[in-house]
Amino acid sequence: MKVKxxxxxxxxxxxxxxxxxxxxxxxxxxxxxxxxxxxxxxxxVAHLPKEVFKVGVFVNESMAEMERIASFVGLTHLQLHGDEPAASSETLSKPVIKAISFQGNDHLARFNSFPSEYILLDGPKGKYRGGNGLAFDWSEVNTALIYQKKLILAGGLTTDNVAEAIKTIRPYMVDVSSGVETDGVKDLVKIKAFIEKAKSMD
Incomplete structure (x- = not known):
């Protein structure tokens, strides 16, 4: 199991x-x-292994600005967390991860044809478009509706629930942010435990 x-x-x-x-x-x-x-x-990025994805997360940013930042930073993937049109995704030079909040399977099905290699399925929107630490009912998701995509699961994942999430969704990758933090700061002990738990599900 891959981990972001x-x-x-x-x-x-x-x-x-x-x-x-x-x-x-x-x-x-x-x-x-x-x-x-x-x-x-x-x-x-300069200190990371070459094979590790370097993902830039953007919300309704211009194509030119995303390309500029990707080139300057050394990003390998662009994660679109806003209301970006399909046409804009097609023109980007890096692989696209289209992030959506799960709002039912009818909504999910519309993204099978979105021009991106990956769909990131996130929890409900909170103050920000992502990283709110809010989970959703994984059992409701019909992953067959986005069979053309590599599915990345996010939203409220922790070391305690990631195994169940993987068994239910069988994603390509799991994505965590707040679930490996203590008082809003990344916690190395939690990061290590989360990765070990997720990878034990292979």
Whole structure:
């Protein structure tokens, strides 16, 4: 099972997460308590293994700005967390992860044809578009509706529930942010435990 640790803000945490087995590291460039400066993200990326995905998280950002940041920082994937039109996704030079909140299967089915390799299925929207730590009922999701996509599961995942989530959804990857934090700060002990638990489900 692949694991993405999102909302990384310092070199030590990013390097440790990769060392523990994270397959993807997420950097938030949209409004969030985890928003990171471009130069800081670039510094972290320089310390990460080549094979680890470096994912930039954006909300309703212009194509030109996403491309500029991706080039400057060294991103490998672009995660679109807003209301970006399909046409814009088709023009981006990096693989796209389209993030959506689960709002029922009728809504989910509309994204099978969205021009992205990945669909990130997140919990309900809170103050921010993502990273709110809100789970949803995984048993309601009909994953067959997005059979063309690699499914990334996010939203309220923790070490305690990730095994059940993986068994229920069988995603390509699980994505965690607040679930590996203590008092709003990434916790290396929790990151290590989460990765070990998720990977034990292979």
């Amino acid at each position: 640790i999102c909302g990384i803000m310092d070199i030590e945490t990013g390097v440790a997460a990769a060392r523990y087995g994270a397959d993807a590291i997420g950097f938030v460039f949209a409004d969030s308590k985890r928003k990171i400066r471009e130069d800081k993200a670039k510094e972290i």
